[in-house]
Amino acid sequence: xxxALMLLTALALFIYTRSLLDNELEEELYSKVAFIEESLNRGxxxxxxxxxxxxxxxxxxxxxxxxxxxxxxxxxxxxEMFKELTSVVKTSSGLYEIKTRxxxxxxxxxxxxxxxxxxxxxxxxxxxxxxINKSRNEKMWAPFFTNLNRLKNxxxxxxxxxxxxxxxxxxxxxxxxxxxSLTEKLxxxxxxxxxxxxxxxxxxxxxxxxxxxxxxxxxxxxxxxxKQYEELTSIQNDIQRLTQLNKCLILLAKxxxxxxxxxxxxxxxxxxxxxxxxxxxxxxxxxxLLASKNAIIDIDPYLxxxxxxxxxxxxxxxxxxxxxxxxxxxxxxxxxxxxxGAKIKDETKIFNRFYKExxxxxxxxxxxxxxxxxxxxxxFKPSYEYIDxxxxxxxxxx
Amino acid sequence: MKILIAEDEIALQRSIAVYLERDxxxxxxxxDYIEALEKVSIYDYDILLLDINLAxxxxxxxxxxxxxxxxxxxxxxxSANNSLDDKLEGxxxxxxxxxxxxxxxxxxNSRIKAVLRRGKFGGEETITxxxxxxxxxxxxxxxxxxxxxLTRKEYDLxxxxxxxxxxxxxxxxxxxxxxxxxxxxxxxxxxxxxxxNNLRKKLKNEGAxxxxxxxxxxxxxxxx
Numbered sequence: 001x002x003x004a005l006m007l008l009t010a011l012a013l014f015i016y017t018r019s020l021l022d023n024e025l026e027e028e029l030y031s032k033v034a035f036i037e038e039s040l041n042r043g044x045x046x047x048x049x050x051x052x053x054x055x056x057x058x059x060x061x062x063x064x065x066x067x068x069x070x071x072x073x074x075x076x077x078x079x080e081m082f083k084e085l086t087s088v089v090k091t092s093s094g095l096y097e098i099k100t101r102x103x104x105x106x107x108x109x110x111x112x113x114x115x116x117x118x119x120x121x122x123x124x125x126x127x128x129x130x131x132i133n134k135s136r137n138e139k140m141w142a143p144f145f146t147n148l149n150r151l152k153n154x155x156x157x158x159x160x161x162x163x164x165x166x167x168x169x170x171x172x173x174x175x176x177x178x179x180x181s182l183t184e185k186l187x188x189x190x191x192x193x194x195x196x197x198x199x200x201x202x203x204x205x206x207x208x209x210x211x212x213x214x215x216x217x218x219x220x221x222x223x224x225x226x227k228q229y230e231e232l233t234s235i236q237n238d239i240q241r242l243t244q245l246n247k248c249l250i251l252l253a254k255x256x257x258x259x260x261x262x263x264x265x266x267x268x269x270x271x272x273x274x275x276x277x278x279x280x281x282x283x284x285x286x287x288x289l290l291a292s293k294n295a296i297i298d299i300d301p302y303l304x305x306x307x308x309x310x311x312x313x314x315x316x317x318x319x320x321x322x323x324x325x326x327x328x329x330x331x332x333x334x335x336x337x338x339x340x341g342a343k344i345k346d347e348t349k350i351f352n353r354f355y356k357e358x359x360x361x362x363x364x365x366x367x368x369x370x371x372x373x374x375x376x377x378x379x380f381k382p383s384y385e386y387i388d389x390x391x392x393x394x395x396x397x398x
Numbered sequence: 399m400k401i402l403i404a405e406d407e408i409a410l411q412r413s414i415a416v417y418l419e420r421d422x423x424x425x426x427x428x429x430d431y432i433e434a435l436e437k438v439s440i441y442d443y444d445i446l447l448l449d450i451n452l453a454x455x456x457x458x459x460x461x462x463x464x465x466x467x468x469x470x471x472x473x474x475x476x477s478a479n480n481s482l483d484d485k486l487e488g489x490x491x492x493x494x495x496x497x498x499x500x501x502x503x504x505x506x507n508s509r510i511k512a513v514l515r516r517g518k519f520g521g522e523e524t525i526t527x528x529x530x531x532x533x534x535x536x537x538x539x540x541x542x543x544x545x546x547x548l549t550r551k552e553y554d555l556x557x558x559x560x561x562x563x564x565x566x567x568x569x570x571x572x573x574x575x576x577x578x579x580x581x582x583x584x585x586x587x588x589x590x591x592x593x594x595n596n597l598r599k600k601l602k603n604e605g606a607x608x609x610x611x612x613x614x615x616x617x618x619x620x621x622x
Contacts, residue, residue: 205478206407209500213413216503219566219616220417229613233568240570243500244582247480254481281551282577282584302482313583 006118014114018107022083025102026066029085032100037089040096051082054099061088061095068104081106143167147176154183156190198253201246208246212239241364248366251306252353255373260300268295268304268329275308276327285321287312292330297397299378307374310367311336311393317367318391326390334395343386350384371395399423399444399514404434404460405476406453414447417503418510420564431455438464443471444517445510448493450477450484458491465492472513474506502571508561527560527608528621530601541601551576552597559609559619566612567619 036053039046048054051071065086073080082101089096143165154162162183164176215232218224224232254260269291276287297304311334315325320340328335349355351372354365371393375382381396401423405411408429415425426443428434431454438446438460446464450457461473473495475488480498488496494513497506515523515534525532531540537553539546548556558575559567569590573581576593594617598609612618 202478205499206410209478210407210409210413212500213410213417213503216565217413217416219568219613220420220564224613226614229566229616233570233615236568237570239500240574240582244579247579250480259481259483278577278580279583282573282580282589309580313580316583 006122010114010118014107014111017110017114021105021110025083025104026085028102029066029083029100030087032102033085033087033089033098036098036100037091037096040089040091040093043093052101054101056097056099058088058095058097061090064088069101071101080104140167140169144172147172147179151179156187194253194256197249198257201249201253204242204246208239208242212236215239245364245366248364248370251370252366252373255303255370255377260303260377262300262302263298264301265296266299266301266304268297268308268334269293271304271308272312272327272329275305275312279312279316283316283321285316285319286324288324288326290326290328294331295329295334296331303374303377307371307395308334310371311395314367314371314393315391332396332398334397336393337390339390341391344384344391347384347386351382400442401425401445401447401510402428402434402437402441402443402471403447404428404437404452404457405447405449406430406451407449414503414506417507421507429453431457431460434460435463438469438471439467442469444514445472445474447506447510448473448475450475450479450488458488461488461491461493470517472510472517474509474513476501502574504558504562504565504567504571505575507565508558508575511561525557525560527563530556530560530608532557532560546600546603548597548600549593551593552600555593555597556601559617563608563619563621565618566616568616572617 032053036046036055040055046053046055048056065084067084067086069082069084070079071082072078081104083104084099084101086097086099089098144167146165150162150164162180164180166176167173215236219229219232269289272289272291276289279285279287299307312325312327315336315338318340319325319338323339326335326337328337344350346355351368353369355369356365372382374380375395378397383394383396385392385394401418403411403414403425405414405427406429411427411429415427418425426437426441428437431452434448434452434457435455437443446460448457448460452460457475461475464471464473473493475485475493475496476499477484477488477496478499485496494516495509497509515525523533523535525534529542531543532538533540534557539548539553539556554576555572558572569587570581572590572594573584573587576590577584594609598607601607601609608619608621610618610620
């Protein structure tokens, strides 16, 4: 559109310039004739200057003739366009025909000049506008991009409020307001959900205790059959599972709620040795512990225990009981390796809540997600690998 | 023994009472804060089972009152909240033990017995069951006044059996008593069988055999 307009403008300018030049040339030719006539009247004898002025005596008067003519210019070695005015004047010394010519500026030249100037103006305008716009836009969008970055880094779990940069632009301000209220709503929902999980977990403890107690009384008060006893103990085992699940959910909620702010230097070597000793009372699986003396990290002692317990029990639950579990620890990392089973199919999900591959009845599906939660809380990096038929869980402390 | 059960869940209150009354204990119940406060102020109990979250007030306040009045009642806190802070606060205020819901009545019973033994009044440091005598201070067991060597787990097991004599104890309850939360990691119950069989052998050598099998897979400690 703007290009068409520009072309039109250029064309109009071209036509206008040409007619202006034409008029100017005619005027020039007429004034030359007038000067020559005046000079001849004063009695001066004038000779012709070819090809611009040509004076000859004539015998009759005829009207002025204005025309274009082509004349060879030997100096430039080309044919040039001239405008020619032939006029007959009557002087004191008789009739003279005066032919004056002037070089016409070629249309092409005018056109080129116009185009070139147009283009250069355009280019300059474009460049200037570009830089002006760029700096203006940068200034205008700066709050937007700052906010975008803050949004990217925003996490409900980090409990940080979302502070958005204010801007003069109404639309951005509106966007900010909406985002602000959206995140606040999300935050409230998230907290409610967390509270809900915790409350449900707590509230189910009492009914579970009632069921548990009643079953125990039934077993002890009545004469029941062996079959009935089996059924009742099986219910007790399920209550046990629910209890474990509740405990895990409450623990996750507590870590979320920042209730483990107590940081101490914990000796992982000692902790793991104790834990492995405990486990040796209830399992035949061998543990090979390779611990360096400086395996001391800053962590809440309870969470350190949770971390080690969950990693070891994960290896125990899913590992091949005939092969040893290898535990390596120093101040940089804790590695637990166990044999058994194929590679985890979806490695990215292994630290997710309730992610289970294979059906181990005993599992709550929360052990590793608790490990992950503890890691997130302390900015440790958990990872899973499968090398030489071994499942390798690594926690990087640094 | 006189026991007050301060618990606002009537069903749980009843079940606990039923279990404990079988041992000849006298159980009274309080279903809310006011009733519990009233009863502990007027009467003397050997044991108070105290729910922290009573419907109309905090069990911890009852504990404070009890301690202010310098009563010698043994206190076991029952809580739905397995939080270390709550536990420490309760124990700091002078509670003798802390048990989290849900619990096995057998476990509660053995904790009650342990608190009674430790209690300054009415507690005995020796438990006698026919020819078996247990000195809980030195953690030694005697059969016919002859000391028998028990491992730590065997000793705990014997004490648990005697505390819950006449009751059926499932493998799971025993496992949980001996190993707590880790018990769910057990791949099988061989470890319990080993401990129980060793204990049986040691008792049998001295002429005592009270650990009976019940319902095929449970156990019951009972005089013939």
